[in-house]
Amino acid sequence: MALFIGVDIGGSKVLAAAVSAEGDVGRVARRTTPGRRVEARLVEDILSEAVAEVADGEPVAGVGIAAAGFVDADGESVLFAPHLPWRDEDVRARLADRWGTVVALxxxxxxxxxxxxxxxxxxxVGRQAGDAVVLTLGTGIGGALILGGRLHRGRNGMAGEFGHMQVVPQGAACECGGSGCWEQYCSGNALVRDARERIGLEPTLLERLCGGNPDQLTGPMVTAAAEEGDLVARQAFASVGEWLGVGVANLVAAFDPALVVVGGGVSAAGDRLLEPARTALQRSLVGSPHRVVPPLVRAELGPEAGVVGAAGLVRSAAAGLR
Structure with missing residues (x-):
């Protein structure tokens, strides 16, 4: 059976996996993303390590790359990545030469x-050729549009970059170079920052989890503390969830989709994140009592959605499809 590998690279982690044609995930490799202040080659070295671990000596029929950044409409280059060092980098061709196989980006x-x-x-939504908005909450916010049952990439391939909509004029500085971007208030980074700011205001389990050093606090720690009933952690989730609902209300007003799907690492919190988001969506959406408000649901494939989609993308590329 031909081996197709999906690789999802975000601001904090790399996940690579063998994926079947049915979307089932097999062997998995994980790495830490080195950040955005390193040479692009270092990132590609880490991707290569992860792909080699998944392949485990087997020939690879194709590798799909899901990159946290602006990818051009032809799927050749990463034009800009707020949390990675890629700037106008011909990533697809470079990795195809390096790996000697079909690569899709x-x-x-x-x-x-x-x-x-x-x-x-x-x-x-796909069966009915309907419309949906898909969001991924991780280090930042990723977004995608499904229109008429098909992925809509836009003129430049950049449709769906909702995380960098300005929601607070002159607000928090963003790694994209702007300020007040939605992802500064609704993301894994926002969750940790909110929790850090609350530590010290009252006793909290988070202090023990981070060894009394708020700078060591991570998103999984906040999630674990919230599950244990920690008030500070739950307040942080409530804040991020409310910002999620406010932003989704704007997207629903713009696109009137049948469904909104939320994935990414932060979505692992489930209803702890989504319930405040649903409340804020109902409250913020113009005309909500007089319209069908779309369901706001958690992605079924969880944090593996990126690798599954990337593997499907390269399967299509290998078959001469896009």
């Missing part, structure tokens, strides 16, 4: 949307 949220459309929460 797209934005990480687009890949997640393709996976949910084919195998997950948006299957029915």
């Amino acid at each position: 797209d934005n990480d949220a687009n890949c997640a949307a393709l996976a949910e459309l084919r195998h997950g929460a948006a299957r029915e």
Whole structure:
């Protein structure tokens, strides 16, 4: 059986996996992303390590890359990545030469949307040729649009970059170079920052988890503390969830989709994140009492959606499709 590998690279982690044609995930490799202040080659070295671990000596028929950044419409280059060092980098061709196999490249949220459309929460939208918004909450916010049952990439391949919509004029500085971007208030980074700011105001389990050093606090720590009933952690989730609902209300007003799907690492919190988001969506959406408000649901494929979508993308590329 031909081996196709999906690789999802975000601001904090690399996940690579063998994926079947049915979307089932096999061997998995994980690495830490080195950040955005390193040479691009270092990132590609880490991707190569992860792919080699998954391949485990088997010949690879193709590798799909889901990149947290702006990918051009032809799927050749990463034009800009707020959390990675890629700037106008010909990533696809370079990695294809390095690995000696077919490589396909797209934005990480687009890949997640393709996976949910084919195998997950948006299957029915695909069958009915409907519309949906897909969001990925990780280090930042990724987004994708499904219109008429198909992924919509836009003129430049950059449709769905909702995380960098300005929601607070002159707000928090963003790694994209702007300020007040939505992802500064609704993301894994925002969750940790909110929790850090609350530490010290009252006793909290988070202090023990981070050894009394708020700078060592991580998203999984906040999630674990919230599950244990920690008030500070739950307040942080409530804040991020409310910002999620406010932003989704704007997207629903713009696109009137049948469904909104939320994935990415932060979505692992489930209803602890989504319930405040649903409340804020109902409150913030113009005309909500007089319209059908779309369901706001968790992605079915969870944090593996990106690798599943990327593997599906390269399967299509290997077959001469896009």
